Amino acid sequence: xxxxxxxxxxxxxxxxxxxxxxxxxxxxxxxxxxxxxxxxxxxxxxxxxxxxxxxxxxxxxxxxxxxxxxxxxxxxxxxxxxxxxxxxxxxxxxxxxxxxxxxxxxxxxxxxxxxxxxxxxxxxxxxxxxxxxxxxxxxxxxxxxxxxxxxxxxxxxxxxxxxxxxxxxxxxxxxxxxxxxxxxxxxxxxxxxxxxxxxxxxxxxxxxxxxxxxxxxxxxxxxxxxxxxxxxxxxxxxxxxxxxxxxxxxxxxxxxxxxxxxxxxxxxxxxxxxxxxxxxxxxxxxxxxxxxxxxxxxxxxxxxxxxxxxxxxxxxxxxxxxxxxxxxxxxxxxxxxxxxxxxxxxxxxxxxxxxxxxxxxxxxxxxxxxxxxxxxxxxxxxxxxxxxxxxxxxxxxxxxxxxxxxxxxxxxxxxxxxxxxxxxxxxxxxxxxxxxxxxxxxxxxxxxxxxxxxxxxxxxxxxxxxxxxxxxxxxxxxxxxxxxxxxxxxxxxxxxxxxxxxxxxxxxxxxxxxxxxxxxxxxxxxxxxxxxxxxxxxxxxxxxx
Numbered sequence: 343x344x345x346x347x348x349x350x351x352x353x354x355x356x357x358x359x360x361x362x363x364x365x366x367x368x369x370x371x372x373x374x375x376x377x378x379x380x381x382x383x384x385x386x387x388x389x390x391x392x393x394x395x396x397x398x399x400x401x402x403x404x405x406x407x408x409x410x411x412x413x414x415x416x417x418x419x420x421x422x423x424x425x426x427x428x429x430x431x432x433x434x435x436x437x438x439x440x441x442x443x444x445x446x447x448x449x450x451x452x453x454x455x456x457x458x459x460x461x462x463x464x465x466x467x468x469x470x471x472x473x474x475x476x477x478x479x480x481x482x483x484x485x486x487x488x489x490x491x492x493x494x495x496x497x498x499x500x501x502x503x504x505x506x507x508x509x510x511x512x513x514x515x516x517x518x519x520x521x522x523x524x525x526x527x528x529x530x531x532x533x534x535x536x537x538x539x540x541x542x543x544x545x546x547x548x549x550x551x552x553x554x555x556x557x558x559x560x561x562x563x564x565x566x567x568x569x570x571x572x573x574x575x576x577x578x579x580x581x582x583x584x585x586x587x588x589x590x591x592x593x594x595x596x597x598x599x600x601x602x603x604x605x606x607x608x609x610x611x612x613x614x615x616x617x618x619x620x621x622x623x624x625x626x627x628x629x630x631x632x633x634x635x636x637x638x639x640x641x642x643x644x645x646x647x648x649x650x651x652x653x654x655x656x657x658x659x660x661x662x663x664x665x666x667x668x669x670x671x672x673x674x675x676x677x678x679x680x681x682x683x684x685x686x687x688x689x690x691x692x693x694x695x696x697x698x699x700x701x702x703x704x705x706x707x708x709x710x711x712x713x714x715x716x717x718x719x720x721x722x723x724x725x726x727x728x729x730x731x732x733x734x735x736x737x738x739x740x741x742x743x744x745x746x747x748x749x750x751x752x753x754x755x756x757x758x759x760x761x762x763x764x765x766x767x768x769x770x771x772x773x774x775x776x777x778x779x780x781x782x783x784x785x786x787x788x789x790x791x792x793x794x795x796x797x798x799x800x801x802x803x804x805x806x807x808x809x810x811x812x813x814x815x816x817x818x819x820x821x822x823x824x825x826x827x828x829x830x831x832x833x834x835x836x837x838x839x840x841x842x843x844x845x846x847x848x849x850x851x852x853x854x855x856x857x858x859x860x861x862x863x864x865x866x867x868x869x870x871x872x873x874x875x876x877x878x879x880x881x882x883x884x885x886x887x
Contacts, residue, residue, distance in 0.1 A: 401425070405418065405421055405422075405425075408421065423439065423441070423694075426439045426696070427439045430696060430697075430698070433698075433699065434682060434699050434715060435715050435721045435722075436680065436682050436684055436697065436699055437684065437696070437697060437698050437699045438696065438697050439694065439695075439696050440694060440695050440696065440697065441694050442692055442693035442694050444694075445686075445688070445693060445694060445695045446693065451546075451568070452566070452568040452569055452600055452601065453568070453569050455543040455544055455545045455546060455570075456515060456543070456544055456546065457515060457516050457517050457518040457519075457520070457541045457542070457543065457544070458479075458480075458514055458515045458516070458541055458542075458544040459479065459480045459481050459514050459522060459524075459539050459541060459542075459544075460475060460476035460479020460480050460481045460482060460542065460544050461473075461474070461475055461476065461479070461481050461486070461514070462474040462475075462476075462863075463492075463510060464789065464790075464793060465505055465506070465507065465510070466790055466793050466794075467790070468501060468502060468503045468505060469491050469493070469500070469501050470491065470492040470493075470500040470501075470505065470510055471489060471490070471491055471492075471793070472486060472487070472488055472489060472490045472491075472492065473488065473489070473793075473860055474488065474863055475487075475488060476544055476545070479542065479544060480539040480540060480541065480542050481537075481539065484537050484539055485537075486524075486526060486537060487528065489529065489797065490526045490527070490528050491526065491527040491528070492524055492525070492526060493525050493526070493527050493534065494523075494524065494525035494534075495513040495514065495522060495523070495524055496513065496522055496523050497523075498513060500513070515541075516541050517541065518541055518542055518543055519540060519541065520540070520541050521538055521539065521540050521541070522538070522539050522541060523536065523537070523538050523539075524536070524537045524538075524539065525537075529797075545570070546568075547570070547574045548564055548565055548566050548567065548568045548570065548571045548574060548600075549562060549563070549564060549571075549574045549575060549577075549578045550563040550564065550565045550864050550868070551563045551864045551865050551867070551868040552578035552579075552581060552582055552865070553582075553809070553810070553865050553868060553869055553872075554582060554585050554586075554587065554810070555591065555869075555872050555878070555882065556882060557586065558586055558587065558588045558589055559587070559588075559589045559590070559591065559882060559885055559886075560579075560582035560583075560585075560587035560589070560590045560591070561590075561591045561593065561868070561872065561878070562575065562578050562579070562582070562590065562591070562592055562593065563593035563595075563868060564592070564593070564594060564597055564608075564657075565596070565597055566597055566598060566599065566600045566656075567597070567599060567600030567601050567604040567605050567608075567656040567657075568600055568601065568604065569601065569604070571600070571601070571604040571607075571608065572604050572607035572608055575608055575611075576611075576639070579611075579639060579640065587643070588643065588644065589643060589644040589645070589646075589885040590640065590643050590644070590645050590646075591645075591646050591647075591648065591878060591881045591882070591885070592645060592646070592647045592648070592660075593647075593648045593878070594647060594648060594649050594653045594657040594660065594661060595648050595649060595650040595652065595653055595674065595877070596650065596652040596653070597652070597653055597654070597656075597657040598652065598653075598654045598655065598657070598678075599654050599655025599656035599657055599658075599680065600655070600656050601656065602620075602622075602656060602659070602683060602703075604656065605620075605655075605656035605657075605659040605660050606619050606620065606632045606659070608660050609634070609659065609660045609663040609664065610634045610635055610637070610638055611638045611639050611640045611641075612638060612640045612641065612643070612645055612664055612669055612670065613634035613638055613641065613663065613664075613667055613669060614634060614638065614641055615633075615634055615635055615636040615638075616633055616634060617633065617634045617667050617706070618631060618632075618633055618634075618663075618666075618667075618706040619632045619633060619634060619659070619663045619706065620632050620659050620662070620663060620703050620704065620705060620706070621703070621704050622683050622701040622702065622703045622704070623701055623702060623704070624683075624699075624700050624701030624702060626700065627683075627700045627701040630701075644670070644885050645664065645669070645670035645671075646670060646671045646672075646673055646881035646884055646885055647660070647661050647664060647670060647671070647672050647673065648673055648674050648877050648878065648881060649661050649672060649673070649674045649675070649676075649677045649762060649764060650674050650675045650677070650770075650877075651675055651676065651677065651678060651725055651728060651734070651761075652678060653674075653677040653678060653762075654677065654678035654679075654680040655678075655680045657677065658677050658678065658679075658680065658681070658711055658761065658762050659703060659705075661677065661762045662705035662706070662709075662711060662762055663705065663706060665705070665750075665754075665756060665762065665765065666705045666706035666707045666709075666748075666750050666756060667706055667750070667751070668750050668751060668752040668754060671765050671766060671881075671884050672762060672764040672765045672766070673764050673765065673766045673768060673877055673880055673881050673884070674764045674766075674767075674768055674877050675733070675734060675764065675767065675768065675769075675770065676728075676733065676737075676738065676741070676760070676761045676762065676763050676764070677711070677761040677762040678713070678725075678761055679711055679712060679713030679724075679760040679761035680711075680712065680713075681702055681703055681704075681710045681711045681712030682699045682701075682702055682703075682712055683699065683700060683701040683702065683703050684697040684698060684699050684700065685697070685698055685700045705756075705758075707748035707749065707750060707756060708748060709746065709748045709756065709757070709758030709759075710758050710759070711758055711759070711760065711761055711762055712760075713759070713760035713761060714759075714760065734769065734770040735769040735770065736767075736769065737763065737767045741757055741759055741760050741761075741763065742757055743757070743759060746758045746759040766880060766884065768876055768877050768880050769876075771876045773847075774844060774845045774846070774847050774848040775845065775848065776837075776838075776841040776844055776845045777838075777841065778830075778835065778836075778837040778838070778841035778842060778845060779841070779845035779848055779849060781835050782830060782835065782849065782852070783852070785833070785835065787826075787829065787830050787833055787835060788826065788849070788852050788853055788856055789856050790829075791825070791826050791829045791830075791853065791856075792853055792856030792857045792859075792860060793856075793860060794829075795822070795853075795857060796857055796860045796861065803857070803861055806861075808862070809858055809861075809862040809865050809866035809869040809870075810869055812858055812861070812862070812866065812869070812870075813854075813858065813866075813869040813870045813872070813873060816854060816857075817854075818850040818851075818853045818854050822850075822853065823846065823849065823850055823853075826849065826853060827842055847874075851870065851871070851873075851874055854870050855867050855870040855871050858870045
């Protein structure tokens with residue numbers, strides 16, 4: 343885990359003409375009025391019924407009455423923020439209000455870097471342990487080593503039971519140029535070692551891994567579309583091409599989206615000049631088209647794109663652009679279905695902002711893939727409903743409606759109305775999954791056990807020259823499997839008869855993957871998982887034809 347855990351995404355702001363900008367403020371003018379605190383003005387002025395001002399006046403009256411007469415003391419600021427959230431939530435599922443803290447975090451997550459000390463870490467046995475160092479970061483420059491224990495940060499103990507990853511973020515992250523003092527416990531050293539580091543810009547790549555999975559076939563996984571995604575992607579492509587890559591598996595599974603611009607740049611690399619990537623349009627946002635340029639570096643590279651139910655927004659733009667242009671094969675399960683574009687607007691002085699939906703986007707054939715929302719639809723439950731309808735195991739033919747049917751230039755039929763349906767459907771693989779296995783993952787028992795294993799057998803593991811060699815030849819033996827079960831029992835994990843044996847293959851593979859992650863970072867982790875990934879194996883089969 344990095345000092346920052348990037349999860350929340352902000353769609354890229356769209357350029358808006360100044361003359362039109364005021365129109366997009368209408369939905370939240372009501373909320374601004376609540377913060378104005380005008381107690382008496384609304385009572386003294388006669389306002390036409392049904393007008394915008396009349397509505398604002400009514401809301402002011404309501405909040406005044408609450409403040410004056412409610413049974414308990416109320417916080418006017420909290421009422422205002424709640425009102426703003428509710429107003430935006432009533433528009434669509436993706437318009438939202440962000441507090442100053444939320445807005446700052448969102449900007450940091452997508453900016454491509456943040457102020458920190460340059461480590462990845464694991465909270466292991468109530469201790470903060472360094473698992474990896476960012477190249478040329480403050481920690482590496484200062485001489486901190488892999489597997490060092492950080493026991494104190496600026497006088498605050500980091501060796502305690504209640505320590506959380508949020509505690510770590512709070513202590514280690516900060517403004518670039520500020521200093522932080524660490525005390526380190528190093529294996530083989532009797533005394534603690536003190537360090538004073540100056541926080542620096544720490545890059546966070548959205549390319550989670552870039553490896554060769556077979557001769558000529560590369561694999562790149564993107565976890566979001568941040569400000570540096572296209573640049574990071576091209577660097578990854580360059581490295582794999584030097585290793586002989588002629589085909590690529592682009593993994594967008596569980597990628598919730600991000601910047602529209604970066605999605606367009608990624609799609610552009612695969613498409614020929616002039617081909618349409620996407621277009622956007624809204625009531626107050628004129629139609630804007632995005633087309634491929636002449637600089638695509640992967641136009642001749644065979645490509646398969648992996649998607650699933652958590653692939654959303656920018657991920658769907660890339661998948662839709664390639665699918666509609668008959669470029670490559672989309673593999674997996676139906677994507678999330680987010681076809682709305684948000685703009686971040688910051689009209690407030692306190693650093694808070696809003697994400698307002700300003701347009702819909704359409705794939706090259708003209709389809710909208712936004713899934714239904716509104717009255718009578720439980721938007722948040724839709725994914726669970728997919729599972730209950732068995733859609734993770736067989737394609738859902740209910741979305742194949744003639745009114746939502748579109749045809750590509752080569753005659754392939756595609757559908758709008760709720761996500762991208764893959765060209766090749768692969769059912770989710772639940773073989774060997776049990777509650778016991780799930781608990782091993784969610785409570786990070788396997789990850790902790792793997793760390794202990796790596797510390798004990800570090801010298802043995804160094805015999806493997808790289809992650810590929812390890813993935814191909816290392817085996818989790820019976821003794822190690824039994825040690826894991828004993829470790830889980832000591833951690834209090836209950837298992838029912840037969841569960842461990844039923845999940846044996848998954849448990850052994852996950853142990854191996856976590857060991858590889860600790861030694862070779864995410865490249866090692868995914869090199870191991872690739873051997874048993876049904877979506878990826880199908881992509882390999884397709885690309886070899």
